[in-house]
Amino acid sequence: MESLDQRLARLEARLEKLEQHLNLKPTPPEPPQETFSFHPPTSGKAGQSAPPSGPATPPTAPPAPAQKPAPSPQSGIITRLLGLGGSLALVLAAAYLIKLAYDSGWLSLSPQMRIGLAMLGGLALITTGLYLRKKDRSYASLLPAAGIVILFLAIYAAHLYYDLIGSGVAGLGVVLTCLFSLWLCHLFDSNLYALFAIGGSYAAPFLIRNTTHQIWPLMLYFSAWSVVFCIFSLFTGRRRHYLLALYLAIAGFDIIWRRTAGDPWQAALFYQTAQLAIFGICAALFTLRHKRPLTRRSAALHLPALLIFYILQYTLLHRHLPQLAPWIALASVIVVGICYLVPRLLLKRELPGGRLILFCYGSLALVHAGYLELMPQNWRPWLALLALPALAVWFVTSKRNLFTDWALLAAIGLMWLVNFSRTIGNDLPAHVSGLQILPLLHAAELYAGYALLRKQHRMERVLGGVLVYLGHFAAMAAAWQILQSSLGVSLAWGLLALVCLGLALPLRDRILGHSSLLLFAFSALKVLFNDLAGAAPPVRIGCLLVVGVTLYAGGWLYRYIEQLSPPKT
Numbered sequence: 001m002e003s004l005d006q007r008l009a010r011l012e013a014r015l016e017k018l019e020q021h022l023n024l025k026p027t028p029p030e031p032p033q034e035t036f037s038f039h040p041p042t043s044g045k046a047g048q049s050a051p052p053s054g055p056a057t058p059p060t061a062p063p064a065p066a067q068k069p070a071p072s073p074q075s076g077i078i079t080r081l082l083g084l085g086g087s088l089a090l091v092l093a094a095a096y097l098i099k100l101a102y103d104s105g106w107l108s109l110s111p112q113m114r115i116g117l118a119m120l121g122g123l124a125l126i127t128t129g130l131y132l133r134k135k136d137r138s139y140a141s142l143l144p145a146a147g148i149v150i151l152f153l154a155i156y157a158a159h160l161y162y163d164l165i166g167s168g169v170a171g172l173g174v175v176l177t178c179l180f181s182l183w184l185c186h187l188f189d190s191n192l193y194a195l196f197a198i199g200g201s202y203a204a205p206f207l208i209r210n211t212t213h214q215i216w217p218l219m220l221y222f223s224a225w226s227v228v229f230c231i232f233s234l235f236t237g238r239r240r241h242y243l244l245a246l247y248l249a250i251a252g253f254d255i256i257w258r259r260t261a262g263d264p265w266q267a268a269l270f271y272q273t274a275q276l277a278i279f280g281i282c283a284a285l286f287t288l289r290h291k292r293p294l295t296r297r298s299a300a301l302h303l304p305a306l307l308i309f310y311i312l313q314y315t316l317l318h319r320h321l322p323q324l325a326p327w328i329a330l331a332s333v334i335v336v337g338i339c340y341l342v343p344r345l346l347l348k349r350e351l352p353g354g355r356l357i358l359f360c361y362g363s364l365a366l367v368h369a370g371y372l373e374l375m376p377q378n379w380r381p382w383l384a385l386l387a388l389p390a391l392a393v394w395f396v397t398s399k400r401n402l403f404t405d406w407a408l409l410a411a412i413g414l415m416w417l418v419n420f421s422r423t424i425g426n427d428l429p430a431h432v433s434g435l436q437i438l439p440l441l442h443a444a445e446l447y448a449g450y451a452l453l454r455k456q457h458r459m460e461r462v463l464g465g466v467l468v469y470l471g472h473f474a475a476m477a478a479a480w481q482i483l484q485s486s487l488g489v490s491l492a493w494g495l496l497a498l499v500c501l502g503l504a505l506p507l508r509d510r511i512l513g514h515s516s517l518l519l520f521a522f523s524a525l526k527v528l529f530n531d532l533a534g535a536a537p538p539v540r541i542g543c544l545l546v547v548g549v550t551l552y553a554g555g556w557l558y559r560y561i562e563q564l565s566p567p568k569t
Contacts, residue, residue, distance in 0.1 A: 028415035045390070069464045111162040115154050122150035126184070130520050133188065148181050148196050156207050167208050174204045178225075182232055194232070201225045202248040205256060216261060219271045226275060230282035231296050237290050239283075239298055246279045246305050254312055265320050272313045275338035276332065279305075282338040287343040287351065294353025296403060306336070306361050314369070326369035333362045355404040371415060380434050384419035385438065388445055420470070424477035439478035446471030454509060472496070472518050486531050487542045493523045494550030501557040513561035520554055523547050536569050 125147035132140035155177065159170035178197040185193035202225065205218055229245035250272070254297060257268050278399035283302070285292050294302070310329070317325035340354040390410050402409070422428050423438045432438075446467045453464035497519035504513030524547060531543040 013123075016224055031359055034066075045552050048498075103122070111158075111164060115158045115162065115164060118150055118157075122147040122154065125150065137188055141184075141190045141192070143186065144184050145190070145192050145196070148177065148184070149194065152196070157567060159208060161263060170208050171204060174200060182228075185232075188238065191238070191240065194238075195244070198229060198241065198244050198248060201229075202245070202252045205252070215257060215264065215267045217558055218256060219253065219267055220251050221280065223271070224276055225249070228280050229354065230278060232280065234286055234289055237292075237364065239286060239294075242282050242286075243301055243305070244280060244300075246275070247308075249275055249279075250305065250308055250312070255349075265316060266552060269313070269316055269320075272309060272316070276335060278311060279462075280335060284339045284343050287354070289294050290345070293343070293347070293349075293351040295359070296353055298358055299353035299356045302357055303360055306357065307364070309362060310361070323487075329365050329369035333358075333365045336361050352401065352404050355401070356407075359405055360407040363407040367411045367415060377429060379430055381419045381423060381432055381438055382434075384416045385441060387416055388449070392449065393489040420474070423472055424476070426481060434480055437478075439481060443471045443474035443478055450512075454511070460535040468515050469518060476519070476522060477565075486535050490523055490526060490531070490543045490546045491524070493519050494546050497523070498550060498557070501554060501561065505526060505557065505560055510561060513558065516554060516558070520551055523550065 020499060029219070041360045044350055050463065127223060128145040129143035129145075132143070152174070155165075155173040159166040159167070165173070181193045181200070183196040185197065202222070205221065206559070226245055226249050230242045233242035233245075253271055254268070275350045283294070296471055310332070312331055314325055315330070337358055340351065340358045344351050344354065371380070371383070391409070423442060428435055428438070450464045450468040453467065474491055475496055476489075479529070480491050480497075483492060484488050497516040500519070501518040502513050504510070504516075527543050527547050531540055535543065
């Protein structure tokens with residue numbers, strides 16, 4: 001009898017021939033699954049060898065360890081609150097050690113020992129946080145933050161309450177603590193330390209004695225910190241650092257300067273100008289370094305600071321240099337424009353945030369310093385008259401963006417609207433040149449604007465409709481001021497309404513045709529409340545005839561206006 005090995009070999013050869021004939025590839029043997037059962041070896045018969053166990057399979061890799069479940073948001077909030085509560089308790093404990101325990105008589109330690117213990121406690125918290133940083137950097141950052149606060153409290157207490165250190169040593173301690181806090185901000189990547197450093201540095205002159213009476217050293221102190229925080233903001237890539245420093249630098253110095261009776265004013269002027277240059281250059285360098293322009297949201301956070309700067313500087317200039325105040329205010333617009341144009345030209349793309357800041361600040365300076373301060377009153381109505389076509393030319397020749405250019409549009413529109421209302425209301429001073437023809441020129445300007453916009457898109461057509469109605473008001477005011485005759489005014493208003501209807505039909509313009517109803521309505525109201533009440537009988541009869549004829553003719557023409565198809569949007 002042939003052996004078992006020979007029979008198996010013959011069967012494998014037959015199977016291989018069949019697979020070649022059918023073009024089938026042999027499937028690899030399935031790797032054996034690991035089990036925890038144990039099978040004892042079986043003994044074969046005498047004279048027979050054990051069958052081969054097949055080709056050896058490589059050992060399978062051990063299963064991957066199970067991942068830890070991610071903490072839920074609720075768990076993270078609770079953990080953060082517990083950490084904040086613990087840090088706050090440690091800060092309060094240090095404050096109690098420094099001051100309250102001494103006042104209550106509970107602790108008989110000397111002031112030097114209490115300050116020393118508080119500082120050691122603060123340093124211990126910082127050291128513990130640095131040790132725990134590798135395990136959980138965010139949670140561990142709470143301990144050094146509490147330590148920084150305790151160091152500030154210890155320095156101010158040693159200076160203000162116990163007179164252990166002088167102003168120079170206290171100031172040096174604050175500076176070193178602020179720099180240490182900035183280092184921790186970079187190490188833990190936490191804005192809380194930057195907040196402590198910025199707040200502590202600008203608050204020091206208010207808390208340290210004998211530092212608010214010397215303006216020039218104080219100016220250098222604030223300016224130096226402004227430069228430091230600008231450099232730190234460029235290093236960390238966060239605008240909020242220099243932005244907070246900007247507000248505190250401007251407001252803090254102004255408060256201290258006013259406490260010293262505002263003398264010398266030259267120092268305040270130089271300081272304000274220096275802050276504009278420092279933070280303006282920082283904003284431009286930030287955009288260039290990080291290739292991250294100002295967004296409209298971040299630009300909106302810069303605008304209040306610029307408004308505060310403008311008010312403070314112009315108030316100071318108007319008090320001491322009234323003749324140069326408007327010109328210096330306009331020159332500051334050039335500084336802001338340079339800070340916008342340099343990054344724009346180097347990056348070769350539009351910067352919406354910088355454009356918004358430039359247009360808002362420029363509009364404020366142009367309206368206030370240029371229009372209200374420098375422009376003579378005789379020329380203001382004429383400037384407003386020319387502003388509208390200039391604005392139209394600018395719209396046509398440049399790429400407009402309502403999200404960034406709205407400030408300039410609002411400023412010009414408000415200036416024009418004030419002068420327009422005074423013109424049609426006959427409220428302008430008598431010495432204004434060309435007083436009687438201003439309403440007529442306004443009407444012609446508005447009608448021309450409507451003619452240019454009537455075939456544009458939907459929004460432009462809506463604006464054109466507003467222009468034609470304003471043009472009617474200007475034309476009625478011009479007839480009232482020029483003709484000086486009730487009958488002539490009625491005739492002019494009626495003819496203007498008929499002309500609008502006559503032009504609307506061939507032009508197929510429903511807006512123009514509908515606008516004639518305004519003229520008819522005012523013509524009828526004028527007869528009822530003005531002509532019939534106090535005019536002479538011939539004038540009354542003439543006005544009634546004019547209104548009657550124009551109303552009937554207008555009604556005849558208006559039938560065809562309703563048959564016109566509405567314009568396609």
